[in-house]
Amino acid sequence: MAGAPRILLVEDLPANVLIAQHFLEEFGFAHDLATNGQQALDRILAGEEFDAILMDVQMPVMDGREATRRIRAFERETGGTANQIIAITAHAMAKDREECFEAGMDDYITKPFDGRVLEQKLVRAIAIRRKSENRFLGDVSVSDIHTQQAPTSDSAVGSTN
Ligand SMILES: [Mg+2]
Numbered sequence: 365m366a367g368a369p370r371i372l373l374v375e376d377l378p379a380n381v382l383i384a385q386h387f388l389e390e391f392g393f394a395h396d397l398a399t400n401g402q403q404a405l406d407r408i409l410a411g412e413e414f415d416a417i418l419m420d421v422q423m424p425v426m427d428g429r430e431a432t433r434r435i436r437a438f439e440r441e442t443g444g445t446a447n448q449i450i451a452i453t454a455h456a457m458a459k460d461r462e463e464c465f466e467a468g469m470d471d472y473i474t475k476p477f478d479g480r481v482l483e484q485k486l487v488r489a490i491a492i493r494r495k496s497e498n499r500f501l502g503d504v505s506v507s508d509i510h511t512q513q514a515p516t517s518d519s520a521v522g523s524t525n
Contacts, residue, residue: 369415369490371395374404374431375452376423380475384418384452387479393486400424401431408435408447416489418473420452421464428452429467436468445497448489 371388373395375381381397388395396414398404400423417435421428432449439446451464451472464472470492471485 369393369486370413371486372398372404372407372412372414372417374398374401374417374423374428375420376400377420380420380452383477384482387477387482390479391483391486401426401428405431405434405438409438413445414447415493416448416450416486418452418486419449419469421460422454429463429469432464432467432469445493448493450485450489 371393373381373384373388375384375397376399381399385395385397393415396407398407401419402425404417404419405426419428419432428451432451435447435449438444448471449469451469453460453464453472453474456474461472470489473482473485
């Protein structure tokens with residue numbers, strides 16, 4: 365996967381979706397939305413690929429931990445590149461973090477989001493994912509990730525004729 369990072373945002377509460385989308389747009393990351401774990405799982409089972417998954421924990425239909433367990437089972441079956449799954453947790457308690465890691469999540473971020481922390485965690489996850497995807501093709505640098513920043517304008521063009 366090359367080009368702008370593509371994030372799967374999995375979150376059921378509209379207010380949290382808006383906040384997360386605001387940050388993702390600010391970072392220049394493309395994103396798709398799933399509003400419960402089942403929707404997220406279905407997309408992964410269908411073969412869709414994302415640079416990172418931001419996964420809320422408490423959701424209707426299927427919670428984030430169960431979705432993560434099933435995504436990990438799918439990865440084991442298919443031998444595909446591991447998804448980078450960052451839990452969105454409501455609590456900063458050690459027990460909540462432990463349960464996320466036990467379910468197979470890679471990292472976590474607590475609500476309300478700190479934009480800088482969210483960006484750091486996403487950039488790190490994207491770098492890990494892209495590096496493992498490219499393990500047969502050579503390295504990818506972290507600087508390749510921010511590809512959507514506007515190119516610097518060339519002020520000399522067309523100004524002298
Ligand atoms: Mg929720």
